[in-house]
Amino acid sequence: MDQEPIPPEFGIVGAGAWGTALAQTLARAGRSVLLWGRDATLVRILNSRRENTRYLPGIPLLEGISFTDRLSEIAEARHAILLVTPSQGLRSACLHLSPFLDPHRAVPLVVAAKGLDAESDQPLSALVKDLIPAHPVAVLSGPNFAKEVAVGLPAAAVIAAQNVALAEKLAEQIGSSSFRPYASSDPLGVEICGAFKNVLAIACGIAQGRHLGDNARAALITRGMAELMRLAKPLGIQTETLVGLSGLGDIVLTCNGLQSRNYTLGIALGEGMKLPDILAQRRSVAEGVYAAAALHRIGLKAGVEMPIVAAVDSILAGHAGVEDVIAKLLARPLKREI
Known part of the structure; x- marks a missing residue:
């Protein structure tokens, strides 16, 4: 009998430069990652060439990364789901992701976009909390150019959550020798x-x-x-x-x-x-x-x-x-x- 596939440790919503770079740094730290892209053509390229030719050309992607155009598969992530869409696309991404999430499992949602909601002027973490209230929300930010993170150059970031214990746990799970996240209790x-x-x-x-x-x-x-x-x-x-x-x-x-x-x-x-x-x-x-x-x-x-x-x-x-x-x-x- 075939075994059910093991869900990834991390799901990433958004296969742009930053989403791909975060997938790369998580895989470099030995984590299993599933990267979601809205564009099925891009996902096929990612699967066949193991390179994001559109946003990070020339950088081979590590074996720990898998690719999908199905948000239902992202919802199975065990440790956290990183939301890495542009700020103006985050509302739509949350509305499409929400039906697949199990509120009893409450996997943390980590906002890795930098901006504000154009409709309400809300911080993006507040928008996510409004749309998906059963899940804890954190924020990932810092001085990071995607290409440098993708190739493994040293970088630091901050992970913030109102519950600083959550931020500390995520920092431990996401961090590596080349990517050092520091915990904060000030997401706003x-x-x-x-x-x-x-x-x-x-x-x-x-x-x-x-x-x-x-x-x-x-x-x-x-x-x-x-x-x-x-x-x-x-x-x-x-x-x-x-x-x-x-x-x-x-x-x-x-x-x-x-x-x-x-x-x-x-x-x-x-x-x-x-x-x-x-x-x-x-x-x-x-x-x-x-x-x-x-x-x-x-x-x-x-x-x-x-x-x-x-x-x-x-x-x-x-x-x-x-x-x-x-x-x-x-x-x-x-x-x-x-």
Whole structure:
């Protein structure tokens, strides 16, 4: 009699660059992983070539990874399910995954996207909790470029959950010698930082595209941190999160690296390209495009002044041109730094 296949330890929803990189690092740590892709053609390529030719070309995928286009198989994961869709696709993914999940088994759901829900401005973990309430939810974030993680270069991340014991358990299960997750009890802070750094990276890219120099980028990063700190106070975000991996760490990476989709999108805007033309040329998603308006609204609701976020939002929405926004920022009255 044939034995039933053993369910994977980890399921991953989303076969883009980051989902594939996380599958790779879990397999490198000896975990069994099932990677789900929405596109059946891509899944066939993954199975036949063991390479994500669309999002991570040239990187052989490890034997511990299997591939599927059936969410019902992902729901059988034993340790955790990682949700690695773009932020604007997470609601749909949860609605399609939910019927297959066993509420009595309550496998943890780990949000590994960086953004906010465009419909409600909610953090993504809150959205998942609303849609799939029987399952514990955690957040994975940090300064990680997918290609470097996929090939096994050293990286660190943060796993946050309101129940820090859950975060610690997941960190143990996911971690390896090349991928070091640190536990946190501040999921809201981790998610706000993850959304904010993408918007700030667009601003830094615009400055680079306009050839404003390294000094301008350093000033933007510093004043961006000031905006983030102001927003953190009314939201109850921990100071340690702001200067941790998901905060300062990810800001340093995303606002300076040419692997950053948001930074390079900002460069293209600064060079004069129109947003629809930039997006039409790209397969991957720059989350800051969707996060800017939501963060602007969150800041207004909290009574917090966020001029850089507002400036990026106005450019992306087509309400102002790059030159006008730069002139307006430079004309702001001088204040005390702190």
